Amino acid sequence: MTTVSPTLIQSFKANWRQNIIYIGFPVIFVLFALTLNEKGFLNPNNLLNIVRQTAMIAVMAIAMTFVLSAGEIDLSVGAVAGLATVTVAMTIAVAGPVAGVTAGILTGIAVGMFNGWLTTRIGIPSFLTTLAMMGIAKGVAMWISNTAAVPILSPGYSWLFGGGALAKIPVLLFWMVLFGAIGHMVLRRTGFGRRVLATGGGETAARYSGIDTKAIKFRVLVMSSTAAAFAGMLYAGRLQSGRFQLGEGDELSVIAAVVLGGTSLFGGRGTVVGSIIGALMIGVINNGLILMGLEYSQQLIARGGIIILAVALSQKRS
Amino acid sequence: MNEAADGKSSAAGQLLAVSMAGISKSFGGVRALDDVSLEIEQGEVHALLGGNGAGKSTILKVLNGIHKPDSGTITVAGRKLTAHTPEESRAAGIAMNFQEMSLIPTLTVAQNVFLTREAKAGMGLIDDRAAERKAAELFAILEVDVDPKAVVGDLGAGQKQLTEIVKAISQDAKVLVLDEPSTALAVSDVDRLFVFLRKLKARGVAIIYVSHRMDEIARIADRATIFRDGRHVITAPLSQLPIDTMIEYIVGKRSKGLSDVERGTAVKGEVLLELRGVSGKYKPENVKLAVHRGEVVGLAGLLGSGRSSLARVIAGIEPAVSGEILIKGKAVKIANPGDAIGAGVALVPEARATQGIIPAHSVASNMTLAVLDRVSMAGFVDPEKVRSVTDGMIKRLSVKTASRDHAVSTLSGGNQQKVVIGKWLATDPDILVLDEPTAGIDIGSKSEIIRLVRELAASGKAILFISSELSELLAACDRILVMSEGRMCADIPRELLDDVGIPEHDTAHRLQAAEQRLQIEIQEALKYGQEIGNDDGKSNAYPEL
Numbered sequence: 001m002t003t004v005s006p007t008l009i010q011s012f013k014a015n016w017r018q019n020i021i022y023i024g025f026p027v028i029f030v031l032f033a034l035t036l037n038e039k040g041f042l043n044p045n046n047l048l049n050i051v052r053q054t055a056m057i058a059v060m061a062i063a064m065t066f067v068l069s070a071g072e073i074d075l076s077v078g079a080v081a082g083l084a085t086v087t088v089a090m091t092i093a094v095a096g097p098v099a100g101v102t103a104g105i106l107t108g109i110a111v112g113m114f115n116g117w118l119t120t121r122i123g124i125p126s127f128l129t130t131l132a133m134m135g136i137a138k139g140v141a142m143w144i145s146n147t148a149a150v151p152i153l154s155p156g157y158s159w160l161f162g163g164g165a166l167a168k169i170p171v172l173l174f175w176m177v178l179f180g181a182i183g184h185m186v187l188r189r190t191g192f193g194r195r196v197l198a199t200g201g202g203e204t205a206a207r208y209s210g211i212d213t214k215a216i217k218f219r220v221l222v223m224s225s226t227a228a229a230f231a232g233m234l235y236a237g238r239l240q241s242g243r244f245q246l247g248e249g250d251e252l253s254v255i256a257a258v259v260l261g262g263t264s265l266f267g268g269r270g271t272v273v274g275s276i277i278g279a280l281m282i283g284v285i286n287n288g289l290i291l292m293g294l295e296y297s298q299q300l301i302a303r304g305g306i307i308i309l310a311v312a313l314s315q316k317r318s
Numbered sequence: 319m320n321e322a323a324d325g326k327s328s329a330a331g332q333l334l335a336v337s338m339a340g341i342s343k344s345f346g347g348v349r350a351l352d353d354v355s356l357e358i359e360q361g362e363v364h365a366l367l368g369g370n371g372a373g374k375s376t377i378l379k380v381l382n383g384i385h386k387p388d389s390g391t392i393t394v395a396g397r398k399l400t401a402h403t404p405e406e407s408r409a410a411g412i413a414m415n416f417q418e419m420s421l422i423p424t425l426t427v428a429q430n431v432f433l434t435r436e437a438k439a440g441m442g443l444i445d446d447r448a449a450e451r452k453a454a455e456l457f458a459i460l461e462v463d464v465d466p467k468a469v470v471g472d473l474g475a476g477q478k479q480l481t482e483i484v485k486a487i488s489q490d491a492k493v494l495v496l497d498e499p500s501t502a503l504a505v506s507d508v509d510r511l512f513v514f515l516r517k518l519k520a521r522g523v524a525i526i527y528v529s530h531r532m533d534e535i536a537r538i539a540d541r542a543t544i545f546r547d548g549r550h551v552i553t554a555p556l557s558q559l560p561i562d563t564m565i566e567y568i569v570g571k572r573s574k575g576l577s578d579v580e581r582g583t584a585v586k587g588e589v590l591l592e593l594r595g596v597s598g599k600y601k602p603e604n605v606k607l608a609v610h611r612g613e614v615v616g617l618a619g620l621l622g623s624g625r626s627s628l629a630r631v632i633a634g635i636e637p638a639v640s641g642e643i644l645i646k647g648k649a650v651k652i653a654n655p656g657d658a659i660g661a662g663v664a665l666v667p668e669a670r671a672t673q674g675i676i677p678a679h680s681v682a683s684n685m686t687l688a689v690l691d692r693v694s695m696a697g698f699v700d701p702e703k704v705r706s707v708t709d710g711m712i713k714r715l716s717v718k719t720a721s722r723d724h725a726v727s728t729l730s731g732g733n734q735q736k737v738v739i740g741k742w743l744a745t746d747p748d749i750l751v752l753d754e755p756t757a758g759i760d761i762g763s764k765s766e767i768i769r770l771v772r773e774l775a776a777s778g779k780a781i782l783f784i785s786s787e788l789s790e791l792l793a794a795c796d797r798i799l800v801m802s803e804g805r806m807c808a809d810i811p812r813e814l815l816d817d818v819g820i821p822e823h824d825t826a827h828r829l830q831a832a833e834q835r836l837q838i839e840i841q842e843a844l845k846y847g848q849e850i851g852n853d854d855g856k857s858n859a860y861p862e863l
Contacts, residue, residue: 185443188444189439189443189444190442190443190444191434191436191442191444193444194425194429194433194434194436194444195434197422197424197425198422198425198433200424201422201423201424201425202421202422202423202424205416205420205421205422206422206433207384207404208382208384208404208416208420209404209420209422209433209434210404210405210408210434211433211434264424267424268422268423268424268425269424
């Protein structure tokens with residue numbers, strides 16, 4: 001590793017904006033640790049709580065990294081997560097947890113294929129496709145659940161997808177790490193990952209190089225919706241119920257986490273590890289603002305301001 | 319003829335590397351290729367020539383599976399292509415560079431070279447280190463200096479082009495297509511590329527070489543095929559195609575190329591543009607020059623010598639950090655493009671597509687973009703004025719466009735360039751700076767543009783003409799300055815080039831001799847780098863010499 005570190009330092013200096021998360025996260029963390037220590041910020045339970053709250057955002061952010069890297073965007077993730085909580089809960093009630101999990105995943109795949117089809121075959125920009133899908137998914141969730149919460153009475157499901165813990169470590173952390181490791185390897189070290197980056201970095205050039213860019217875009221949109229549905233399953237497991245409001249507004253947190261992490265909004269550059277740390281940073285900020293005793297309205301304003309500041313710093317200027 | 323599935327053979331009985339027969343292709347009613355054929359033998363360098371819109375790019379894209387032909391057959395080494403996809407063409411052994419179009423700016427050089435053919439380390443995982451090593455080996459064979467770890471977006475034009483070429487040759491292709499591979503390369507890089515191409519040729523690789531540069535074709539090609547207006551004109555060995563004949567086939571009967579441009583004698587008036595010790599942020603450095611009314615001053619030099627930077631300084635895009643700019647004898651401050659336009663300076667920039675035009679907008683809106691204030695009343699654009707300005711320019715420059723309302727992107731390269739020139743002429747400048755105005759333009763349009771430059775000078779403008787092509791500088795300029803590393807290093811008067819001891823009437827040979835003379839003068843200047851225009855007369859252009 002001795003030969004690697006000098007080049008690491010060099011590349012860090014050259015690309016500090018892309019790597020701002022690795023400065024920003026420790027700075028915010030230390031700042032909160034110093035100022036909010038008495039309110040229990042460093043308490044292990046509080047820290048584990050941050051992880052629990054962050055896991056869903058992180059899972060969605062990992063897939064969103066692929067979407068942004070391919071030069072597309074998915075605004076429907078929050079609503080799709082909400083829809084999945086409802087389909088999972090309703091299916092568990094009639095057919096048990098295995099069917100419930102299947103229904104959740106299928107919800108994600110179906111929405112993703114629809115998004116992908118509209119974007120790559122009909123040619124509607126993913127920005128609009130997924131913006132419309134956000135409303136459709138939410139509407140469907142409200143409609144099939146009659147806007148009511150659907151309880152989940154399967155302890156096994158709730159343990160595996162939400163409240164469970166192994167040696168005090170929440171299962172949600174395992175899910176986050178598992179998805180993170182797979183996502184990182186796929187983006188960095190597989191032909192698919194390289195094709196995603198190439199598609200976002202220069203679509204014409206990618207096509208001329210023999211890459212089926214439409215198929216790549218289709219696949220990342222399916223990945224994103226499926227990950228969103230999985231995040232919904234985690235929400236459902238944690239809260240032991242399905243509700244259309246779960247995941248509402250998560251798209252902002254997810255996209256902010258990814259961009260903060262160093263992925264380009266314009267495609268071609270992406271980092272899964274950065275996205276996970278970005279998600280953790282947003283979780284820490286949310287937690288800190290609550291511990292400070294801010295009202296919800298103030299939290300929204302402070303969080304928006306911090307995200308804008310951080311994303312502005314992370315943008316590459318030419 | 320043997321039309322069976324095993325394909326055609328050449329006269330020598332050898333299997334043809336590529337045989338394209340009866341290919342037609344239309345785009346929205348416009349016939350880009352009309353029943354053309356192209357046959358390439360193994361182990362030959364085959365030049366593909368034609369003006370803009372002749373169909374060269376289209377047939378290459380058909381061969382590469384980017385476009386599907388409407389009709390016709392393609393046979394590669396005896397195997398007929400059926401799917402017409404990039405994957406199929408690649409599998410058949412065809413590799414091509416795409417004039418910077420096939421590089422992903424956000425990936426590294428090595429990642430680009432081996433895109434979709436990544437080295438694997440096991441378990442299907444990509445091994446970038448191995449790719450970097452392999453790329454470094456390829457660059458070493460070509461003896462060029464490109465860092466495989468560098469991100470492509472950070473590279474200069476020449477290095478991008480080399481990356482593109484290495485990407486094409488790394489595919490171990492049976493047929494290598496090089497589309498304008500040398501536009502951004504230094505002369506020495508072109509020489510090394512040719513050495514390498516000859517090695518590939520000896521191994522039986524067929525090479526299709528597309529270039530606007532006739533001298534390159536003459537050096538490297540064995541045979542040539544010429545297209546015009548989407549039709550096949552001729553295929554013949556190069557020995558039967560002298561340059562004049564080739565040009566005639568390329569442009570038809572309308573022009574004989576650069577040699578017939580009337581240069582006339584410059585009517586030198588007062589000094590319109592003068593620079594005194596002007597330096598930019600990086601380049602240029604301490605430049606002194608003067609351009610007179612009615613004069614075309616050429617600016618020669620290698621890529622990166624600071625010619626374009628000097629143009630941007632004069633046009634206020636990258637304002638000077640020191641020195642004095644005088645226009646009509648008065649010192650002016652040029653801090654932004656608005657100041658320059660106000661002072662009567664116009665720049666026709668080098669990158670036509672990004673800096674010169676807005677491709678999707680109409681001819682009219684492009685031509686009036688720099689004079690919006692003049693065609694507006696109380697902030698509202700007056701369509702009548704737009705029409706009269708545009709129609710006037712279209713006529714004056716004989717721009718070939720279906721109408722003033724057609725998008726500029728529908729025009730040929732030469733006519734797009736005329737739109738850019740027209741846009742700046744509309745500002746009624748005294749001083750016109752042209753940066754590589756004929757890059758990527760066919761020889762017919764080239765001579766039209768050079769003729770236009772001469773006419774503008776004759777009408778009393780001062781013109782600074784940047785070009786990398788000596789024949790063009792010779793055809794257009796009254797005086798040629800040479801730049802190197804941001805400094806002026808030679809001022810070559812016209813008389814020196816005309817005094818070549820060949821009688822007046824033998825124009826072709828005179829020009830040839832003059833071009834050789836100019837080449838020698840420029841090389842001398844670059845070698846010894848005596849800086850000119852320095853008041854103290856001391857040279858510091860090449861302190862290491």
